């Protein structure tokens with residue numbers, strides 16, 4: 001393949017069809033497709049991503065559009081195809097690697113953390129790779145199809161981590177992740193994929209969302225809740241409930257990018273509400289809530305009127321049975337209790 | 346009842362008629378249990394995914410049948426894959442346990458923590474898989490290394506799909522077992538597909554068994570839907586392993602007639618290909634034909650077995666349906682020995698973050 005880069009201009013016209021509300025999953029696909037149109041160095045690798053369109057159909061249609069040279073079905077070899085993506089990236093390609101379930105990213109942990117993440121630092125050059133896949137629980141997937149392994153990578157300098165909660169962000173962040181010159185892990189909560197409530201119309205223009213910027217999803221005065229991924233929606237449910245029952249006003253901050261962390265937006269919000277709750281679906285110990293709390297402790301301790309608290313999954317593997325998984329996961333009621341506790345502190 | 350005249354052809358592999366009927370029973374039990382699971386899945390009583398082994402029951406059942414099966418924790422050990430329900434039943438797993446697992450019941454072997462046939466009984470000799478493909482190869486290398494180090498005359502068997510042979514774990518596990526001459530038999534189930542990925546996109550090798558040569562170990566390929574051929578090949582490998590001959594590999598040639606899981610409409614598999622296997626190469630049909638043609642069993646012997654299997658499954662389904670779901674607090678046990686994990690502070694009355 002030639003090493004030339006196709007620049008802009010290939011944008012689909014702003015037809016009405018392009019502005020139909022689309023799902024979270026379709027938004028991710030649209031982001032990938034547009035970047036593949038725009039830059040012929042972008043290619044997709046993974047198990048069953050081609051003719052089958054991926055286990056969740058995220059890459060559906062891409063093989064037909066771009067052919068087998070750019071949408072590559074791989075053997076079941078997470079080390080093999082992630083490593084190959086790194087090699088291709090050295091040669092100027094911009095690979096998008098799909099983990100069929102993000103749980104299996106663990107198989108490629110060495111290549112990602114030891115090789116890819118350190119490449120630039122070692123003088124071997126940039127690694128413009130996106131490693132993406134379905135994550136998260138609540139779908140009765142059991143211990144190996146439900147995980148949120150972001151914290152395992154959060155600790156690795158050189159990686160970026162994106163975890164969107166809305167269709168607009170999913171598309172815009174995917175496009176930015178593909179254009180980014182550093183390796184980006186892109187977490188897609190599978191529970192969000194086809195939620196009808198999450199359908200959104202995409203703007204007709206080139207829609208990107210910058211990496212490293214959180215968004216205030218809902219403004220509030222009393223308690224800041226920092227969260228991301230599917231939990232954004234549980235927090236919003238809790239915020240609406242608290243508004244009605246307790247007249248507590250919750251500010252919901254969606255991190256969108258976990259690494260680099262948008263400390264500034266969190267600090268600004270904490271300076272306004274003086275109370276911080278962190279909510280994540282990942283387990284508690286070593287989860288990223290701990291890092292966020294420390295950052296606020298360092299940067300905004302004087303503004304706090306209450307301890308920083310967190311609501312997370314329990315420190316266990318993800319159980320299969322519905323009563324167990326529901327017990328394990330943080331629920332809206334937990335967020336309500338925690339926010340109420342903080343508001344009354 | 347059995348005819349009194351001697352069979353015209355000797356039963357191979359030193360099997361006797363009772364064992365042939367036992368094999369037949371396990372084949373029926375496997376297929377019947379999966380059919381029950383399908384209907385429970387359609388009723389949403391199976392809460393997770395459902396994986397079928399339709400058309401592959403022959404190799405599962407026959408390979409496990411070649412092991413030394415005991416219920417006291419001293420026999421051989423196998424580690425099954427998602428399509429080896431038959432192997433687990435042969436080792437002594439009960440249909441009601443499988444049903445409870447799929448239905449996430451509190452009295453299932455994992456108490457609702459794990460799903461489908463991911464469960465273990467060291468007593469009966471099966472070690473539950475995890476989802477990460479290939480991982481059980483090195484694990485079984487370690488199991489069988491221990492047999493060797495302790496001088497125990499025990500053998501291990503591990504199953505991998507055509508797809509899972511592409512993992513690093515498979516390679517590292519087989520290689521280590523080869524170097525250590527572990528009493529481990531690796532069964533490669535070549536069913537033509539790994540999810541949607543056909544064989545030729547998985548490997549450039551003309552046969553997966555060719556990999557054995559690269560590890561310096563014996564390997565054979567066998568017709569996976571020929572129950573007695575599978576039994577014979579596995580029995581030879583198991584006997585060799587038990588006698589100190591080290592590890593080996595068997596590629597069983599079969600076909601996945603259903604989609605990867607129940608949700609998969611398998612558009613990538615040509616319908617006439619599926620049809621051909623179903624109509625001309627079903628392992629149970631073939632086994633029954635062999636039994637009849639050789640005079641080893643006749644319908645009056647087989648039919649009561651079918652009836653008993655259905656009765657057993659009826660009872661198992663009722664029992665599993667009546668089983669309770671787990672208590673939510675069960676989530677907290679068995680992360681560490683003798684400890685329970687902390688529950689959510691927000692669910693204490695009143696909520697108290699200091700006493701989590």
Ligand SMILES: Cc1ncc(C[n+]2csc(CCOP(=O)(O)OP(=O)(O)O)c2C)c(N)n1
Pocket residue numbers: 047076078100101104107426428476477478505506507508509510512534536538539540601605
């Ligand atoms: C390491 C790893 N990567 C990906 C998957 C997702 N996955 C589950 S089953 C499967 C296909 C397995 O094919 P094969 O090994 O041939 O076994 P079969 O399903 O045909 O019995 C894939 C890709 C996984 N479980 N583990």
Ligand SMILES: [Mg+2]
Pocket residue numbers: 506507508534535536537538539540
């Ligand atoms: Mg296969």
